[in-house]
Amino acid sequence: TQLTKGIAATFIFAGVGHFTQEEGFSSMMPHRGAWGGLWQLPGSARFHVYWTGVVEIAASLWMLRTGGPVPAAVLGALVAAVTP
Numbered sequence: 719t720q721l722t723k724g725i726a727a728t729f730i731f732a733g734v735g736h737f738t739q740e741e742g743f744s745s746m747m748p749h750r751g752a753w754g755g756l757w758q759l760p761g762s763a764r765f766h767v768y769w770t771g772v773v774e775i776a777a778s779l780w781m782l783r784t785g786g787p788v789p790a791a792v793l794g795a796l797v798a799a800v801t802p
Contacts, residue, residue: 722785726778729793733778736771743767748802770800 736743747763759766773796781789 719785722781722790725790725793726782729774729778733771733774736767736774740764740767743771770796 744763744767747766748757750758773792777789777792777796781793
């Protein structure tokens with residue numbers, strides 16, 4: 719549907735941005751120990767920017783190909799996981 723294509727295009731655009739604007743995305747990551755010590759995510763900000771970009775692009779392409787609910791759920795879970 720048009721909605722599926724629009725959502726997928728939005729996430730593909732954002733996913734590509736993770737690679738072309740990596741510094742901007744990395745600067746949004748909280749430092750280790752932020753939020754009263756609760757933020758203890760291992761790995762560098764760059765690593766997390768890249769893997770989330772890959773997931774956004776891959777799940778979007780999957781959603782375009784199948785139109786199924788699973789890739790949409792993956793994108794929803796990713797948004798929930800990275801939104802403070």
